[in-house]
Amino acid sequence: MKKLIPLAFTLLASTAFADIQISNGYVRATPPGAPTSAAYMTLKNSNDSDVKLVGVDATIARSTELHTVIQQNDTMKMRQVDSISVPANGQVELKPGGNHVMLIGLDSAIKEDQEVMLMLNFSDGSMQHLMLPVKKVMPGNTMANGTNSSKEHKHGHH
Numbered sequence: 001m002k003k004l005i006p007l008a009f010t011l012l013a014s015t016a017f018a019d020i021q022i023s024n025g026y027v028r029a030t031p032p033g034a035p036t037s038a039a040y041m042t043l044k045n046s047n048d049s050d051v052k053l054v055g056v057d058a059t060i061a062r063s064t065e066l067h068t069v070i071q072q073n074d075t076m077k078m079r080q081v082d083s084i085s086v087p088a089n090g091q092v093e094l095k096p097g098g099n100h101v102m103l104i105g106l107d108s109a110i111k112e113d114q115e116v117m118l119m120l121n122f123s124d125g126s127m128q129h130l131m132l133p134v135k136k137v138m139p140g141n142t143m144a145n146g147t148n149s150s151k152e153h154k155h156g157h158h
């Protein structure tokens with residue numbers, strides 16, 4: 001049997017620790033000069049205990065932060081959190097308008113034809129190395145005065 005080596009253009013998730021499965025990962029494309037971007041993905045935990053995403057390393061950014069989005073009055077605001085919990089036998093979605101990995105201090109624009117390497121660190125000590133594609137994300141115009149654009153809030157847990 002021929003050994004298949006996964007190529008860089010697919011989402012690579014290390015299977016050394018199979019507890020957290022990562023899918024639908026991508027990084028937001030940025031215009032030149034943009035100081036920040038964000039990474040999104042779905043984290044699935046097939047473990048019997050909660051696992052937290054506690055940190056992310058990215059080679060393209062000087063630093064990263066875990067962010068959530070909260071609604072204050074009519075405005076959506078990003079807020080830094082220490083960790084993002086992936087519930088036991090459950091999943092959490094990082095997506096525009098919700099939890100995300102903030103990439104801060106970009107050396108250059110992130111373009112759609114490139115891919116971004118991330119290293120995720122979890123509370124159980126495991127790490128996962130990812131290569132994520134880059135996608136354009138329509139800027140959610142949170143400054144708009146009270147439009148009811150569909151904000152898919154599915155936090156699911158307390």
Ligand SMILES: [Cu+2]
Pocket residue numbers: 038067078100101102
């Ligand atoms: Cu953010």
